Amino acid sequence: MMMMMHNGSRNLWKKMCLKPRILYLYSTNSLSTTLLNNSLRILGPDLPEIWIPNPSSPSRPPITHRSPFIFNHQEQTAAVIDGKMMADEIRSEIANEVSRMKNEIGKVPGLAVVLVGERKDSQIYVRKKIAACEEVGIMSLMTELPEDCTENEVLDAVSSYNVDPAVHGILVQLPLPQHMNEEKILNDVSLEKDVDGFHPVNMGNLAMTGRDPLFIPCTPKGCIELLLRSNVEIMGKKVVVIGRSNIAGLPTSLLLQRHHATVSVVHAFTKNPEKITREADIVISAAGVANLVRGHWLKPGAIVIDVGTNPVEDPDSESGYTLTGDVCYEEAIKVASAITPVPGGVGPMTIAMLLSNTLDSAKRAYRFT
Amino acid sequence: MMMMMHNGSRNLWKKMCLKPRILYLYSTNSLSTTLLNNSLRILGPDLPEIWIPNPSSPSRPPITHRSPFIFNHQEQTAAVIDGKMMADEIRSEIANEVSRMKNEIGKVPGLAVVLVGERKDSQIYVRKKIAACEEVGIMSLMTELPEDCTENEVLDAVSSYNVDPAVHGILVQLPLPQHMNEEKILNDVSLEKDVDGFHPVNMGNLAMTGRDPLFIPCTPKGCIELLLRSNVEIMGKKVVVIGRSNIAGLPTSLLLQRHHATVSVVHAFTKNPEKITREADIVISAAGVANLVRGHWLKPGAIVIDVGTNPVEDPDSESGYTLTGDVCYEEAIKVASAITPVPGGVGPMTIAMLLSNTLDSAKRAYRFT
Numbered sequence: 001m002m003m004m005m006h007n008g009s010r011n012l013w014k015k016m017c018l019k020p021r022i023l024y025l026y027s028t029n030s031l032s033t034t035l036l037n038n039s040l041r042i043l044g045p046d047l048p049e050i051w052i053p054n055p056s057s058p059s060r061p062p063i064t065h066r067s068p069f070i071f072n073h074q075e076q077t078a079a080v081i082d083g084k085m086m087a088d089e090i091r092s093e094i095a096n097e098v099s100r101m102k103n104e105i106g107k108v109p110g111l112a113v114v115l116v117g118e119r120k121d122s123q124i125y126v127r128k129k130i131a132a133c134e135e136v137g138i139m140s141l142m143t144e145l146p147e148d149c150t151e152n153e154v155l156d157a158v159s160s161y162n163v164d165p166a167v168h169g170i171l172v173q174l175p176l177p178q179h180m181n182e183e184k185i186l187n188d189v190s191l192e193k194d195v196d197g198f199h200p201v202n203m204g205n206l207a208m209t210g211r212d213p214l215f216i217p218c219t220p221k222g223c224i225e226l227l228l229r230s231n232v233e234i235m236g237k238k239v240v241v242i243g244r245s246n247i248a249g250l251p252t253s254l255l256l257q258r259h260h261a262t263v264s265v266v267h268a269f270t271k272n273p274e275k276i277t278r279e280a281d282i283v284i285s286a287a288g289v290a291n292l293v294r295g296h297w298l299k300p301g302a303i304v305i306d307v308g309t310n311p312v313e314d315p316d317s318e319s320g321y322t323l324t325g326d327v328c329y330e331e332a333i334k335v336a337s338a339i340t341p342v343p344g345g346v347g348p349m350t351i352a353m354l355l356s357n358t359l360d361s362a363k364r365a366y367r368f369t
Numbered sequence: 370m371m372m373m374m375h376n377g378s379r380n381l382w383k384k385m386c387l388k389p390r391i392l393y394l395y396s397t398n399s400l401s402t403t404l405l406n407n408s409l410r411i412l413g414p415d416l417p418e419i420w421i422p423n424p425s426s427p428s429r430p431p432i433t434h435r436s437p438f439i440f441n442h443q444e445q446t447a448a449v450i451d452g453k454m455m456a457d458e459i460r461s462e463i464a465n466e467v468s469r470m471k472n473e474i475g476k477v478p479g480l481a482v483v484l485v486g487e488r489k490d491s492q493i494y495v496r497k498k499i500a501a502c503e504e505v506g507i508m509s510l511m512t513e514l515p516e517d518c519t520e521n522e523v524l525d526a527v528s529s530y531n532v533d534p535a536v537h538g539i540l541v542q543l544p545l546p547q548h549m550n551e552e553k554i555l556n557d558v559s560l561e562k563d564v565d566g567f568h569p570v571n572m573g574n575l576a577m578t579g580r581d582p583l584f585i586p587c588t589p590k591g592c593i594e595l596l597l598r599s600n601v602e603i604m605g606k607k608v609v610v611i612g613r614s615n616i617a618g619l620p621t622s623l624l625l626q627r628h629h630a631t632v633s634v635v636h637a638f639t640k641n642p643e644k645i646t647r648e649a650d651i652v653i654s655a656a657g658v659a660n661l662v663r664g665h666w667l668k669p670g671a672i673v674i675d676v677g678t679n680p681v682e683d684p685d686s687e688s689g690y691t692l693t694g695d696v697c698y699e700e701a702i703k704v705a706s707a708i709t710p711v712p713g714g715v716g717p718m719t720i721a722m723l724l725s726n727t728l729d730s731a732k733r734a735y736r737f738t
Contacts, residue, residue: 042585042593044627045604183580200577204569207576207623208615211552211569216411224411235414236638238645244626246577254576257613257634258413262645264633265626269605276607276631 049244049268051289057274058296078304078336081230083222087348090225091136094355098137101368109362110139111169111195111354112161116154116180117147122173129171132351138358141167151180155188162190168365169195169358174247192365195357197221198247207254214364215357220252222349223284223305224259226340232282232303234259240280242266242273242293242326248286248307256284273297285326295331304332304339307346418613418637420658426643427665447673447705450599452591456717459594460505463724467506470737478731479508480538480564480723481530485523485549486516490680491542498540501720507727510536520549524557531559537734538564538727543616561734564726566590567616576623583733584726589621591718592653592674593628595709601651601672603628609649611635611642611662611695617655617676625653642666654695664700673701673708676715 102108111133115126126142133140143157154176161167170193176182186198194202197217205211227234239261243249253263261282266273268287277283277297285293286307298304308326325342332339340346363369471477480502484495495511502509512526523545530536539562545551555567563571566586574580596603608630612618622632630651635642637656646652646666654662655676667673677695694711701708709715732738 041597042590042624043581044624044629046579047629200570200573200580202573203576204571204573207572207619208569209613209619210415210615212412221411228410236640238640244578246579250576250578255411255413257636260413260416260636260638262633262635262639264631266631267626267629269629270631271605271607 047269051268051287051292053292054274057294076333078333079338080333081226081305081338081340081345083226083340083345084343084348086226086229087352090349090352091132091355094138094352094359095136097359101362101366102137105366105368107362107366107368108137108139109169109358110141110164110167111171111358112141112143112164112167114143114145114154114157114161114170114172116145116149116173117177119175122175126173129351129354132355133358136355138355139166147177151185154180154185158185158188162188162193165365167193168361169193169354171196171354193361195354195361196247197251197357203246203251203254206251206258209258215361216255216353217247217251218350218353218357219248219286219307219346220255221353221356222346223252223307224255225353226305226346226349227282227303230303230338232338234261234282237261237281238279239263239282239284240266240277241284241286242277243286243288243307245286245288252284252286252307283327287326289326290324291326291328293327293332295328295335298332298335300335301337302335304336305346306340306342309342309347416638420637420656420661422661423643426663445702447702448707449702450595450674450707450709450714452595452709452714453712453717455595455598456591456721459718459721460501460724463507463721463728464505466728470731470735471506474735474737476731476735476737477506477508478538478727479510479533479536480540480727481510481512481533481536483512483514483523483526483530483539483541485514485518485542486546488544491544495542498720498723501724502727505724507724508535516546520554523549523554527554527557531557531562534734536562537730538562538723540565540723562730564723564730565616566620566726572615572620572623575620575627578627584730585624585722586616586620587719587722587726588617588655588676588715589624590722590725591715592621592676593624594722595674595715595718596651596672599672599707601707603630603651606630606650607648608632608651608653609635609646611646611652611654612656612676614655614657621653621655621676652696656695658695659693660695660697662696662701664697664704667701667704669704670706671704673705674715675709675711678711678716 098108113126113129115122130140130142145153158170158172161170170189172185172189176185187200189199191199191201191214194215197213197215202213202215205213206216234256239256241249241253241263244265244267253265256263264276266276270276274297277293278299280299280302282303283298284305284307288308288310290310290312304327306325306327309323311321312324313320314322323343467477482495482498484491499509499511514522527539527541530539539558541554541558545554556569558568560568560570560583563584566582566584571582571584574582575585603625608625610618610622610632613634613636622634625632633645635645639645643666646662647668649668649671651672652667653674653676657677657679659679659681673696675694675696678692680690681693682689683691692712698710
């Protein structure tokens with residue numbers, strides 16, 4: 001059944017075995033508990049993603065009020081990748097295209113937003129998206145439903161937008177209330193209008209070589225745009241993606257792999273994430289943990305894209321909080337060669353990519369080139 | 370637009386930039402070439418996966434005829450993970466379940482195979498799969514079509530199996546002839562009968578946290594079974610997957626991530642794959658390159674799963690060739706703590722997982738528990 005010789009070091013193997021002293025790798029005893037109908041076992045345990053800070057990390061410098069563009073010149077080595085400026089340019093390109101479409105065929109792209117409940121952050125995001133649409137000439141529609149509405153009411157809203165020819169993109173603002181089946185609702189969005197790219201068919205086609213998704217999720221698309229427009233070479237580079245959420249980390253790692261980077265995904269169960277991250281030429285952090293990535297996590301000269309937008313208490317701020325990235329910016333700028341600020345980095349690019357996906361969808365629908 | 374200070378080392382950054390001397394990360398000049406309608410650019414260049422051996426590698430020992438179970442005891446340190454034996458056991462469990470199903474509800478699972486063309490290797494694989502079905506009591510059906518048949522003939526075969534209630538799994542043997550659209554044909558297989566797990570919805574749901582695919586592709590499922598049944602802990606371990614094909618490398622990396630491993634994917638564009646692989650606790654090689662992974666690629670004590678089945682010329686063999694893995698076995702057994710042989714490792718498990726998926730599908734269809 002198995003052969004095992006004892007003249008080599010077996011320390012690693014011992015550490016890796018749940019039963020370190022077993023002699024047979026294949027124990028028939030374990031079979032009865034690991035028989036058929038075991039798809040859950042094969043799919044792996046469903047565990048919460050909780051990041052535990054390394055207690056041996058040096059203490060962080062105090063958070064100070066700062067503009068990302070004002071630094072101590074003595075210490076900064078990193079170039080700042082200005083996502084807001086890039087997004088402004090992209091939005092202006094989109095506005096030109098929308099205007100050309102309107103002039104030539106008398107149509108404009110349409111985005112429909114479904115917002116359920118009264119979450120403050122969701123309301124702010126939706127307001128920003130709708131304002132961005134207006135600015136470039138994309139028509140926007142919105143359905144607001146109360147927190148206690150039924151799943152069917154949400155599905156009805158999605159269905160009516162699915163068949164509305166003036167709507168080219170449908171966005172269901174996440175998170176949905178607990179009592180709703182997010183998967184069912186997102187799967188109901190027409191593939192051709194899935195501008196968020198969260199439908200499993202789009203995700204599967206993003207993952208598979210030789211397949212092309214109709215839409216790339218906005219945050220990963222924004223990250224890649226930031227890199228490409230900054231002339232950062234991706235092919236063959238070691239990239240560490242921190243975090244593996246369905247909306248950011250996962251599709252970003254899939255997209256980077258399509259660009260032929262060598263991708264490692266670091267998550268809450270990764271042992272010694274600093275060490276792995278320190279080997280990366282490019283670090284993309286989407287963990288959703290404020291100041292997780294410290295200066296000593298980075299290789300000198302690394303490129304850092306910070307997807308995190310984490311609210312951190314700040315009594316001096318009017319709202320009571322400040323938005324902070326995953327990356328400890330004050331430390332990282334002394335080590336990295338280029339970095340995105342928060343705010344003003346990935347965030348504006350994400351909204352620009354939503355507009356870009358909506359425009360692409362309308363062009364496809366009207367066969368407008 | 371961007372700030373750049375010059376008091377730090379910028380060597381890495383320079384190496385990574387296509388235009389190393391630009392001062393602005395965000396150059397408006399590049400905009401005109403990287404404007405809208407750029408989904409191909411964002412999706413990354415479509416390049417062939419060609420592995421180039423490292424010329425500085427030590428020369429390989431001559432290939433000798435060998436049984437995986439006979440070695441020089443002085444040198445071997447690795448335990449052999451016997452996939453054939455595990456697969457035999459699983460097949461016997463499946464046979465029991467099929468028999469119970471037949472006794473209790475008078476039904477058996479059914480697998481339909483579509484084979485196009487006269488490729489010898491495809492014919493051998495299909496014959497093996499059908500023989501394996503017969504052995505466990507799964508009914509098998511087969512449609513053989515000539516190399517020059519039309520895509521519609523293949524689609525018709527798939528459609529008729531899609532609606533046949535006695536068929537619970539449909540397998541389109543790959544590769545299909547060049548003139549056919551593989552994507553279109555695979556997407557046509559009913560999701561509920563996609564026992565190969567190659568439908569983008571299944572792949573997307575495998576990738577996404579909190580989603581469950583109806584079927585897990587057979588080779589990755591076999592690899593995980595090998596690890597789980599060998600009591601190898603996966604969570605938190607560093608795993609390197611070599612290769613990123615849609616049928617093996619990609620879904621294996623996705624499945625390992627669901628088991629909370631820290632996964633790095635190595636491919637033909639990876640620089641210094643030896644170095645990255647040498648850091649892994651578990652190495653799964655699915656590159657399709659004979660003897661790519663040398664002894665010095667492995668950390669002492671690593672677990673090695675070899676997915677490769679590469680035909681290598683062998684004048685002493687009746688067929689003229691021998692099947693060889695991706696891993697240089699003679700070298701690896703001296704370094705690894707456990708390893709799968711080729712043949713007799715992943716191969717038999719892949720077929721067992723096809724039977725397991727077909728059984729699961731029939732149970733789902735008949736609501737049989």
